[in-house]
Amino acid sequence: EKGGFGSFMDKEIHDQPQAVGDTLLGRTDLQGDLVLDDLRIDEAVLRTVDKIVVIACGTAAYAGHVAKYAIEHWCRIPVEVELAHEFRYRDPVVNEKTLVVAITQSGETMDTLMAVRHAREQGAKVISIVNTHGSTIPRESDAVLYTHAGPEIAVASTKAFLSQITAAYLLGLYLAQLRGNKFPDEIAEIYEALRAMPAKIQEVIDRGGRVREIARWMADTSSVLFLGRHVGFPVAMEGALKLKELAYIHAEGFAAGELKHGPIALIEPGQPVFVVVPSPRGRDSLHSKVISNIQEIRARGARTLVIAEDGDDAVLPFADEVFWVPQCPTLLSPLLTVVPLQIFACELATARGLDVDQPRNLAKSVTVE
Ligand code: BG6
Numbered sequence: 001e002k003g004g005f006g007s008f009m010d011k012e013i014h015d016q017p018q019a020v021g022d023t024l025l026g027r028t029d030l031q032g033d034l035v036l037d038d039l040r041i042d043e044a045v046l047r048t049v050d051k052i053v054v055i056a057c058g059t060a061a062y063a064g065h066v067a068k069y070a071i072e073h074w075c076r077i078p079v080e081v082e083l084a085h086e087f088r089y090r091d092p093v094v095n096e097k098t099l100v101v102a103i104t105q106s107g108e109t110m111d112t113l114m115a116v117r118h119a120r121e122q123g124a125k126v127i128s129i130v131n132t133h134g135s136t137i138p139r140e141s142d143a144v145l146y147t148h149a150g151p152e153i154a155v156a157s158t159k160a161f162l163s164q165i166t167a168a169y170l171l172g173l174y175l176a177q178l179r180g181n182k183f184p185d186e187i188a189e190i191y192e193a194l195r196a197m198p199a200k201i202q203e204v205i206d207r208g209g210r211v212r213e214i215a216r217w218m219a220d221t222s223s224v225l226f227l228g229r230h231v232g233f234p235v236a237m238e239g240a241l242k243l244k245e246l247a248y249i250h251a252e253g254f255a256a257g258e259l260k261h262g263p264i265a266l267i268e269p270g271q272p273v274f275v276v277v278p279s280p281r282g283r284d285s286l287h288s289k290v291i292s293n294i295q296e297i298r299a300r301g302a303r304t305l306v307i308a309e310d311g312d313d314a315v316l317p318f319a320d321e322v323f324w325v326p327q328c329p330t331l332l333s334p335l336l337t338v339v340p341l342q343i344f345a346c347e348l349a350t351a352r353g354l355d356v357d358q359p360r361n362l363a364k365s366v367t368v369e
Helices: 008-014 016-024 043-048 059-075 084-088 110-121 159-178 184-195 197-206 209-217 232-247 256-261 284-299 313-318 334-351
Strands: 051-056 079-083 098-104 125-130 143-146 223-228 250-255 272-276 303-309 321-325
Touching (some): 016 197, 051 059, 051 110, 059 079, 059 232, 079 084, 110 125, 125 159, 159 184, 184 197, 197 334, 209 334, 223 232, 223 284, 232 334, 256 284, 303 334
Parallel strands (some): 098 125, 125 143, 223 250
16 A cells, blocks of 8 residues: 555655646636636635635644745735634634635644634634545535545645645635736746646655655754745744654754844754755845855854755855755745655654654544644
């Protein structure tokens, strides 16, 4: 069943190009317009919502953070992302003009389900992004957008995460189109870029040999930090979460801009730090700021493990290692930049002799609050 891989997680990392491709499949009509067949909600409501609140837990919440950057940029609707268990118990401002997007692989996470119920009681409409057909959360939502990742067996999420991000992009593009925030040719352009992503994800997986090697060398590491900015920030958080979950190593993700406000105090000689570098073709000020961050931590002795876009030679003077990813539009880049971090955590935990599919104390689906 593991298809020749050492673990379900390793197999599921390799399933990602297909999971993303399948989630995109059949969602445009002949004109290239987005068609979300299983999105059964009154379009008039979607035209008038004035706020989106994404609720989720764990890895699914990081997919929500990526969604925020994309949906706000494409649709100009304010998007909040909140952990489902925090949302439910703090009397959130939610009403008929709020669209709640619940993201969940299992469709059974109790914290997320309770948040969905609470939101609907306040009059909000709920769209759920779910991987498991026939589960509870889609039944209790006003609409559902299924991710087509196939069954995910490993407790730590990989292909479901990439599929959730993909589905959130589709939702953002759909809303942009519906609300007239973007011209159709711009939407078509982003959609084209999205369709090119499965092959690029495959490319990152194919280049995974070096990150596996480094992970094996680092099997005895006691702490790893992760930095990212813009959409690289949730990627850094997810990279840290994967390492905690699988390898039981202290790991923290930070927004790179926050470094000077505290985390830089943690840097001492030999501290490994992954840095997700924004594309130099995007907002160049962001790129150069993150390059400066790498320079700063390296000057204090950090071991810099850099994830950068092909051709970004500016990272070379300050990187101990570079893991290259193909070029793509910045907002889509998490689909690529998170993959070396997944491989790193999986390989490092395996090298430590741990069960990567069933980490201690964790369950695939947490059906209690
Ligand atoms: C956690 C799982 O308990 O629940 C994570 O270990 C997952 O992998 C999180 O991201 C949320 O689960 P779901 O099913 O709601 O996406």
